[in-house]
Amino acid sequence: MVVFNEKELMAKEKKNNPSFVKTIWREIRNDKMALGSLILLMFILLAAYLSPLFVDQTALTRVNFFNNWKPPSADNWLGTDDGGRDVFGQLLLGTRNSFTIGLSVTLIAGIFGLTVGLIAGFYGGIVDNIIMRIIDFLMVLPSLMIIIIFVVSVPKYTIFGFILIVSAFAWFGKARLIRSRALAERELDYINASKTLGTPSWKIMSFELFPNLSSLVIVNMTLTLAGNIGLETGLTFLGFGLPAGTSSLGTLISYARNPDIVQNKWWVWLPAALLILVMMLCINYVGQAVKRASDARQRLA
Amino acid sequence: DEGTKDPVKEDDSKPAAEKEKEEPVDPEAALVFPLEVTNTATAKEDGELTFGLVSDSPFEGTLSPVFYSGAYDADVMQFFVEDLLATDGDYLITNDGAATYEISDDNKTITLKIKDNVNWHDGEPVKASDLLYTYELLGHPDYVGERYDFMIENVVGMPAYNKGETDKISGINVISDKEISITYTEATPSLLSGIVTYPTPRHHVGDVIAGELTMEEIVASDKIRVNPIGFGPYKVAKIVPGESVLFERSEDYWRGKPANKTVVLKVVSSATALEALKKGEIDFASVPVDQYEIAKKVENVELLAKVDLAYTYIGFNLGQWDTDKKENVTDPSKKMSNKLVRQAMWHAMDNDTIGKELYHGLRFPATTLVIPVFASFHDASNPGRAYDPEKAKALLDEAGYLDVDGDGIRENDKGEEFILDFASMSGGETAEPIAQFYIQNWADVGIKVQLLDGRLHEFNAFYDMLKASDPKVDIFQGAWGTGSDPDPSGLYGRTAAFNYNHYTSEKNDELLEAGTSEKAFDLDYRKDIYNQWQELMVEDVPVAPTVYRYALTATNKRMVNYSIEAGTPNYNPWMWGVSE
Amino acid sequence: MSLLKVNKLKVHYPIRGGFLRRVVDQVRAVDGVSFELEPGETYGLVGESGCGKTTTGRAIIGLNKATEGEILFEGNDLAKLRGSDRRQHTKDIQMIFQDPYSSLNVRKNVLNIISEPLRNFERMSPGEELKRVQTLIDRVGLNPESVYKYPHQFSGGQRQRIGIARALTLNPKLIIADEPVSALDVSVQAQVLNFMQEIQKEFKLTYLFISHDLGIIQHMCDRIGIMYKGRFVEEGTAADVYNNPQHLYTKRLIAAIPEMNPEKRFEKTHLRQSINEAYRTDYDSYFDKDGRMFDLKKVSDTHSVALQ
Amino acid sequence: MLTFIVRRTLIMIPQLILLSLIIFLLAKAMPGDAVTSSFMSNPNVTPEQMEKMREKLGLNDSWYVQYGHWIGNAVQGDFGQSFTHKQPVTALLAGRVGNTVLLSFGVLIVTYIIAIPLGIIAGRWTDSWADKMIVTYNYFAFATPLFVFSLLMLFLFSFILGWTPIGGSVDIRIETGSFDYIISKVKHLILPVMSGALLATFGTIQYLRNDIIDTKLKDFVKTARAKGVPESKVYTRHILRNSLLPIAAFLGYEITGLIAGSIFLEMIFSYPGLGQLFIQSIMGRDFTVVTALVMISGTAAIVGTMLSDIILSIVDPRIRID
Amino acid sequence: MGNPVLEIKNLRTSFSIKGNYYAAVDDVSLTIHENEVVAIVGESGCGKSALALSIMGLHNLKSTKLEGQVNFKEQNLLNLPVSKLNKVRGRDIGMIFQDPMTALNPLATVGRQIEEPMDYHMKLSRADKKKRVLNLLRRVGIKNEQRVFRQYPHELSGGMRQRVVIAIALACDPVLLIADEPTTALDVTIQAQIMDLMKELQNQIKSGIILITHDLGVVAEMADRVAVMYAGEIVEIAEVRELFANPLHPYTRSLLNSIPANMEAKEKLHVIEGIVPSIQNLDRTGCRFAPRIKWIPVEDHEVNPQLHEVEPGHFVRCNCYKNFHFPEERVGAETYVVT
Ligand SMILES: Nc1ncnc2c1ncn2[C@@H]1O[C@H](COP(=O)(O)OP(=O)(O)OP(=O)(O)O)[C@@H](O)[C@H]1O
Ligand SMILES: Nc1ncnc2c1ncn2[C@@H]1O[C@H](COP(=O)(O)OP(=O)(O)OP(=O)(O)O)[C@@H](O)[C@H]1O
Numbered sequence A: 001m002v003v004f005n006e007k008e009l010m011a012k013e014k015k016n017n018p019s020f021v022k023t024i025w026r027e028i029r030n031d032k033m034a035l036g037s038l039i040l041l042m043f044i045l046l047a048a049y050l051s052p053l054f055v056d057q058t059a060l061t062r063v064n065f066f067n068n069w070k071p072p073s074a075d076n077w078l079g080t081d082d083g084g085r086d087v088f089g090q091l092l093l094g095t096r097n098s099f100t101i102g103l104s105v106t107l108i109a110g111i112f113g114l115t116v117g118l119i120a121g122f123y124g125g126i127v128d129n130i131i132m133r134i135i136d137f138l139m140v141l142p143s144l145m146i147i148i149i150f151v152v153s154v155p156k157y158t159i160f161g162f163i164l165i166v167s168a169f170a171w172f173g174k175a176r177l178i179r180s181r182a183l184a185e186r187e188l189d190y191i192n193a194s195k196t197l198g199t200p201s202w203k204i205m206s207f208e209l210f211p212n213l214s215s216l217v218i219v220n221m222t223l224t225l226a227g228n229i230g231l232e233t234g235l236t237f238l239g240f241g242l243p244a245g246t247s248s249l250g251t252l253i254s255y256a257r258n259p260d261i262v263q264n265k266w267w268v269w270l271p272a273a274l275l276i277l278v279m280m281l282c283i284n285y286v287g288q289a290v291k292r293a294s295d296a297r298q299r300l301a
Numbered sequence B: 001d002e003g004t005k006d007p008v009k010e011d012d013s014k015p016a017a018e019k020e021k022e023e024p025v026d027p028e029a030a031l032v033f034p035l036e037v038t039n040t041a042t043a044k045e046d047g048e049l050t051f052g053l054v055s056d057s058p059f060e061g062t063l064s065p066v067f068y069s070g071a072y073d074a075d076v077m078q079f080f081v082e083d084l085l086a087t088d089g090d091y092l093i094t095n096d097g098a099a100t101y102e103i104s105d106d107n108k109t110i111t112l113k114i115k116d117n118v119n120w121h122d123g124e125p126v127k128a129s130d131l132l133y134t135y136e137l138l139g140h141p142d143y144v145g146e147r148y149d150f151m152i153e154n155v156v157g158m159p160a161y162n163k164g165e166t167d168k169i170s171g172i173n174v175i176s177d178k179e180i181s182i183t184y185t186e187a188t189p190s191l192l193s194g195i196v197t198y199p200t201p202r203h204h205v206g207d208v209i210a211g212e213l214t215m216e217e218i219v220a221s222d223k224i225r226v227n228p229i230g231f232g233p234y235k236v237a238k239i240v241p242g243e244s245v246l247f248e249r250s251e252d253y254w255r256g257k258p259a260n261k262t263v264v265l266k267v268v269s270s271a272t273a274l275e276a277l278k279k280g281e282i283d284f285a286s287v288p289v290d291q292y293e294i295a296k297k298v299e300n301v302e303l304l305a306k307v308d309l310a311y312t313y314i315g316f317n318l319g320q321w322d323t324d325k326k327e328n329v330t331d332p333s334k335k336m337s338n339k340l341v342r343q344a345m346w347h348a349m350d351n352d353t354i355g356k357e358l359y360h361g362l363r364f365p366a367t368t369l370v371i372p373v374f375a376s377f378h379d380a381s382n383p384g385r386a387y388d389p390e391k392a393k394a395l396l397d398e399a400g401y402l403d404v405d406g407d408g409i410r411e412n413d414k415g416e417e418f419i420l421d422f423a424s425m426s427g428g429e430t431a432e433p434i435a436q437f438y439i440q441n442w443a444d445v446g447i448k449v450q451l452l453d454g455r456l457h458e459f460n461a462f463y464d465m466l467k468a469s470d471p472k473v474d475i476f477q478g479a480w481g482t483g484s485d486p487d488p489s490g491l492y493g494r495t496a497a498f499n500y501n502h503y504t505s506e507k508n509d510e511l512l513e514a515g516t517s518e519k520a521f522d523l524d525y526r527k528d529i530y531n532q533w534q535e536l537m538v539e540d541v542p543v544a545p546t547v548y549r550y551a552l553t554a555t556n557k558r559m560v561n562y563s564i565e566a567g568t569p570n571y572n573p574w575m576w577g578v579s580e
Numbered sequence C: 001m002s003l004l005k006v007n008k009l010k011v012h013y014p015i016r017g018g019f020l021r022r023v024v025d026q027v028r029a030v031d032g033v034s035f036e037l038e039p040g041e042t043y044g045l046v047g048e049s050g051c052g053k054t055t056t057g058r059a060i061i062g063l064n065k066a067t068e069g070e071i072l073f074e075g076n077d078l079a080k081l082r083g084s085d086r087r088q089h090t091k092d093i094q095m096i097f098q099d100p101y102s103s104l105n106v107r108k109n110v111l112n113i114i115s116e117p118l119r120n121f122e123r124m125s126p127g128e129e130l131k132r133v134q135t136l137i138d139r140v141g142l143n144p145e146s147v148y149k150y151p152h153q154f155s156g157g158q159r160q161r162i163g164i165a166r167a168l169t170l171n172p173k174l175i176i177a178d179e180p181v182s183a184l185d186v187s188v189q190a191q192v193l194n195f196m197q198e199i200q201k202e203f204k205l206t207y208l209f210i211s212h213d214l215g216i217i218q219h220m221c222d223r224i225g226i227m228y229k230g231r232f233v234e235e236g237t238a239a240d241v242y243n244n245p246q247h248l249y250t251k252r253l254i255a256a257i258p259e260m261n262p263e264k265r266f267e268k269t270h271l272r273q274s275i276n277e278a279y280r281t282d283y284d285s286y287f288d289k290d291g292r293m294f295d296l297k298k299v300s301d302t303h304s305v306a307l308q
Numbered sequence D: 001m002l003t004f005i006v007r008r009t010l011i012m013i014p015q016l017i018l019l020s021l022i023i024f025l026l027a028k029a030m031p032g033d034a035v036t037s038s039f040m041s042n043p044n045v046t047p048e049q050m051e052k053m054r055e056k057l058g059l060n061d062s063w064y065v066q067y068g069h070w071i072g073n074a075v076q077g078d079f080g081q082s083f084t085h086k087q088p089v090t091a092l093l094a095g096r097v098g099n100t101v102l103l104s105f106g107v108l109i110v111t112y113i114i115a116i117p118l119g120i121i122a123g124r125w126t127d128s129w130a131d132k133m134i135v136t137y138n139y140f141a142f143a144t145p146l147f148v149f150s151l152l153m154l155f156l157f158s159f160i161l162g163w164t165p166i167g168g169s170v171d172i173r174i175e176t177g178s179f180d181y182i183i184s185k186v187k188h189l190i191l192p193v194m195s196g197a198l199l200a201t202f203g204t205i206q207y208l209r210n211d212i213i214d215t216k217l218k219d220f221v222k223t224a225r226a227k228g229v230p231e232s233k234v235y236t237r238h239i240l241r242n243s244l245l246p247i248a249a250f251l252g253y254e255i256t257g258l259i260a261g262s263i264f265l266e267m268i269f270s271y272p273g274l275g276q277l278f279i280q281s282i283m284g285r286d287f288t289v290v291t292a293l294v295m296i297s298g299t300a301a302i303v304g305t306m307l308s309d310i311i312l313s314i315v316d317p318r319i320r321i322d
Numbered sequence E: 001m002g003n004p005v006l007e008i009k010n011l012r013t014s015f016s017i018k019g020n021y022y023a024a025v026d027d028v029s030l031t032i033h034e035n036e037v038v039a040i041v042g043e044s045g046c047g048k049s050a051l052a053l054s055i056m057g058l059h060n061l062k063s064t065k066l067e068g069q070v071n072f073k074e075q076n077l078l079n080l081p082v083s084k085l086n087k088v089r090g091r092d093i094g095m096i097f098q099d100p101m102t103a104l105n106p107l108a109t110v111g112r113q114i115e116e117p118m119d120y121h122m123k124l125s126r127a128d129k130k131k132r133v134l135n136l137l138r139r140v141g142i143k144n145e146q147r148v149f150r151q152y153p154h155e156l157s158g159g160m161r162q163r164v165v166i167a168i169a170l171a172c173d174p175v176l177l178i179a180d181e182p183t184t185a186l187d188v189t190i191q192a193q194i195m196d197l198m199k200e201l202q203n204q205i206k207s208g209i210i211l212i213t214h215d216l217g218v219v220a221e222m223a224d225r226v227a228v229m230y231a232g233e234i235v236e237i238a239e240v241r242e243l244f245a246n247p248l249h250p251y252t253r254s255l256l257n258s259i260p261a262n263m264e265a266k267e268k269l270h271v272i273e274g275i276v277p278s279i280q281n282l283d284r285t286g287c288r289f290a291p292r293i294k295w296i297p298v299e300d301h302e303v304n305p306q307l308h309e310v311e312p313g314h315f316v317r318c319n320c321y322k323n324f325h326f327p328e329e330r331v332g333a334e335t336y337v338v339t
């Protein structure tokens, strides 16, 4: 009887005490804008990631000069590019690549920055000092320039290389952010409590400190993810983006290099530009809901 | 100029460096463009002409023919720097310029006589020793630049001077203030087209030989960057570095009064060039191919074009460069060693479509390795290898490259897998689709080609690979700008470092040798030799030339007396004017 | 034998400055403190803000490094032990924190909070663990099912009790309570104080009770140490200190307690004024020329004062 | 303050040496070199001459010899000779740096002129329609690639409306130093500056808005209201000062992106500056210029952060540096 | 007791939470006279600050509803537009906030912040203003006033800052001073100093003071009259001696009993069961304290509890006080309050 009751109570309590993820979901559900954004985003991403199922990739890379620069039509929903290739298909593939890049960069930089930031913030003192001096140095590196030099220097240049290079310059800002929060957080008594309870440092970092920074991390990650989707756009324009022939939203937008294309061949670059905008907006709206979820004062739900 | 090797970036619609002289339009070309503006009104007395220097980066501003390296600086210099000898439509020197010449009977010595009224912009007369100074600078041991070339080294005594063994160039003899003779070690027809005749104002820039300043100082000096002088029709009034130049009429130009009071040169980006023309902000400029279609439609713009001194090709890796012997070695074990396969691959390429569809006719299929610009040497009767996939298949069958396992891809004559790695340069926007297109063409005849490393290579990386005879590369796409000298030995000779195909044959050695021998001063002889050579190349296919190209110049319709045809009176900048 | 003996404990924080960021000075947060705790007693540490109470407590439990001095716990000098040795001993010392809001990890439920020390020191199946936690939680007066709740679902007093339950998990001998009730409302404060007294008896605990509220200290403690600027001013039983304060500073501290009887408010004001006056005139006899306290001197068996 | 500056300057030295080493190694790793690139523009150079040029330029030495050479000269302010420009790098950069500074500071100032009022409006009247519009604008600014926007601006203002020049930094026909000259410079600057600034507002607006919303709830704002300070003054005197503080401090950080930030604008508007030079030099493998530019950027960044710290210590009484 | 300065009549302050309004201050009526210190006590969350902010009109009007009257100088402050209210704030009514660490603008000098209200309410020359500020600083017990005038808040200790906050409130000689927990954030010794200072100042300026606190000790030392608040309502008002001598409402008595001071050591303290309900969860029918004294029968409470004047000036809400007793063995509070 008691046991049964306890189980029931336990279930009830568990239900009443949603995890952070559930809180986020509840928050999103209560914000029409965020919910709409999430659905739209999911739709776009599903279309993009499932595109290999219904887009013939070999046909997409097949050049047909008799068909180049064709405006949108029933055959080519978004017209064709300079090689007569279907822009719509490339848009789907490009979204997949760009999103993968954005997500990977966000995750890699996020995880690395998080680890370094946590270590610096948790230990403080001399460890923090050394790490921060290194980060200070990295912060003043002219990253765009060095990325460009990197891109030119590496012999094998692939999407993966691109992700690594960009991530290499994206983590330290995060590390700094995390570190400053961790420094403040470690002064709080629950960390002291763990220390006095004999919990080892790595456990404190990963099971005490980290969960309390997780909302900061998640909020920061969603917002940077929005920024990172269009990451390669600028580099591609300068000619240092992804290897040629890899479709990405940046490659498509980079067609907008001269007035003729901007004006008369809008179908090549405009959809990609709009898609980036839409995805950024969506992620941003979702991000804001996440931000609210992490801050009880602002919660709608 | 003696000119041969000039790798051109795909889509680099800029004419190859030096001043171009053109040829009548190739009969095969699909399009016909005028070479001269149609406006025949008289030029405005004190007009202003604006030249748009189409470039996405600023010009370097080394405004001395000795030291400059960028083609853009040459564009700037055309208004105020002149060669002493003029050239005709065949790129051959004439006596119409600021100096006259005579060639000795042994074809080894040329004597120049500078006309009396030829003065520098500061009023000083142009002297024979100024031309000597040019040679003294170019051959100087401290000279770091790319203008020290074959025809300079060919001057008697130059190698010794260049090594610093002597401070006199024994082959150059200043006879008087206005007369100078230059003697060459070897007699070659290049003497008529590849000789350096621009003087350097010794009094203005300072004398390195006399120890007034060092080579480094002279290069960096304001005398060639801020207030350079020449004896051309216009003098430099003002320079905004990298961006624009203001020229003023040189009142005592030796030919007479230049047409305009001022000439303005400004850099416009390729994206904006056409718009600037349309708005009349510039009067003439070269137009990138990708804007041809819109340029055609612009009301007040007229398009001139001539075939450029360049061609694009697919090269086949046939061997290595032997660094010790400094020569190319053909290696029969290379994948591409079978001539029939090479021929087939040429037949398989649909260059016509590329020219017509992608370039709107501004490029057309190439037939031989001597471009049609050299009308006397280009063998118009040689059809090259036209697009013919059936023939290509037949050739492959003949070579024994058959699809043994039935997967649609041919195996080699031993029945082994046959996949080619293709290196191509990135850069131009069309580079990628073109590479893709060729791969498709070859696939159509059953040859599997893939991009080396799965992507295009950047210019420097590409040439690094070729230079190192990277064995990974089986075939590659490149482009050469030929100078104004038809001699191809710099690209295909046994000892040519730029012979990235590493193709050698005795017949080839023989023909190339003959083409520049003293006998070749005879035009018919030379023509015959080059016809033979072209035939050899079409047979052996060390490279498959793909397309010849047009270079487009757009002019505002108010421009008069402007021609892009070398040797005509209106080719000279002093004639160019604007009407009301 | 005393349970804990603190001997000439010093904790200094370096102040860095100058061109090379060298240590130019020290904050003498704790500057030579000695006291002993007998098993089962409650020892009060009072003083104004910044006098080093917390630092002393943290040094004992190992959150701060002692610059100098000994901390003898059951005869072992904690200040010299490192790593796991120290962990074995500190197991017997636990801490109750001031702020019930920040001392509980808001991302963990009560079960995980309370079982944290168990997971560190004992191997238990989840079932045993749950049972143990539920007994404890029951003992501190919360419903057993609240183990699945998160800290924000509890009131301040309840949270403080969860904190206490956590501290009790390992059956400690000494509990350092650093201002355990100063963040709580009066009514809740009473709840926690009562509870602390109850469990003291039950678990035979020794308390080091840190507070700046003299009323609470008097209510809770057997012996009291008054701190000022990192040193002891006076030490004695509650009666010694409250009824017979010797040091001027102690008197001032006691006079600062608000008077609960409205009738006597003017007397109290006057008392404070006269102490302030004494401060001005007699300062030199209570502090040395550097403004530091003298060493403690016994005035009776139980009572010591920092006088010349 | 002086100690602070001296110490930071001393810390700078190892940082810069490290930076130079990194750049140097990276530059060496790039395929090709200045000589490879030069033969692209010149048809006639012989392989022997190219070899000789390499020898002359020291390109055949091992990297540490080259580096030692380079750093030795760099310490004396000599960054070597630009290969493509045939000119000392210092002279070359000196000629360009003015334009870039003008452009980036123009962008910076205009960004502030636009962003600060908008940020204030959005922060003060949160959730009003004005706020919503500003936030929307901000998203657009965030998502729009600079080069696309710049091209559109060029298209609209130069091509269609003809209000602004197509490119360049000044009209050469106008006498240097005259009043018209200044006007002409400004005219050439307007479009690139506006294009840059309209998109660069993102960070500032976002930051200011959030900060004002935060500051609004602070106790001292309540104190101010309780003093009877009129609402407008509450904003100007209390909230804004606090929220603008970090922005003032960012001023220093802005120098960090000086060259990189102007690359796009300079490319599109044919505005000859350091950014354009950087890309040109990378393409042409003009290592000396590339290295010098990165070093300048790095130095600017270090000085910028230092400047930020100094500014912050001046405007914020709570922060003291010594 | 002088003339009334401020008359609060049936004030109700409601906050909007997810679209619904909940009253945090419920039907509060209170009069403050000249030269009188009225203390408002109660546990955290019972609506003390909400009441103070309502008087000053400092609530965010978008999410707050104010009903009733706050009469000051023949005008109802609740109906006054902000521009007119600004003439009252800082001049006639001064306010002291709880946390001196956050109540001062970190970027302005102390002098500037004390001067500020004078800018808006008094026409003074610069020199006069400065003189006045220095004078004020001296009056709040700051000795090196010249230096403090130029200092920034972060350079001062907590006690000094609280003095500055008091100086600001006094800048324009207000007739009413609202002090919201002025000593809570301070150390005991500093608290004593500030209490003494406020008493002294009150003797000088003769204004009315609303003193909000949860510390009954502070009340006993400072107040003339005490209003005990619970869950938004005043449950008991009396003259201070009367209240401490004769606390009636169960809530007042419970509070007094839970304080450890002056008690036989180690005796059990009284614990009030339960917690203050949040405004959303508050049951607004019947006696609001009833859920925390469950052992008192429901019949003892009024259905609609009203304030009853038990003795002149002593009001108690709800009749349950009549039969109230503690569950413990101990007798009423008065025995030990008198000691
Ligand atoms: N990490 C630290 N670095 C430098 N100084 C410190 C540090 N921690 C504390 N201090 C200083 O040490 C002194 C004693 O601080 P401590 O926290 O022990 O005082 P306390 O008596 O507990 O005060 P409170 O009643 O405010 O808690 C103070 O002057 C404080 O400023
Ligand atoms: N702006 C607001 N919006 C919603 N609820 C509020 C707001 N301000 C206060 N409350 C609620 O009103 C009630 C009374 O709050 P108030 O701040 O007046 O309490 P208090 O008695 O001053 O407490 P404390 O002693 O903690 O300051 C509390 O339950 C609080 O949660």
Ligand SMILES: [Mg+2]
Binding pocket: C053, C054, C055
């Ligand atoms: Mg403390």
Ligand SMILES: [Mg+2]
Binding pocket: E048, E049, E050, E180
């Ligand atoms: Mg309050």
Ligand code: NI
Binding pocket: E287, E288, E289, E290, E300, E301, E302, E305, E317, E318, E319, E320, E321
């Ligand atoms: Ni009742």
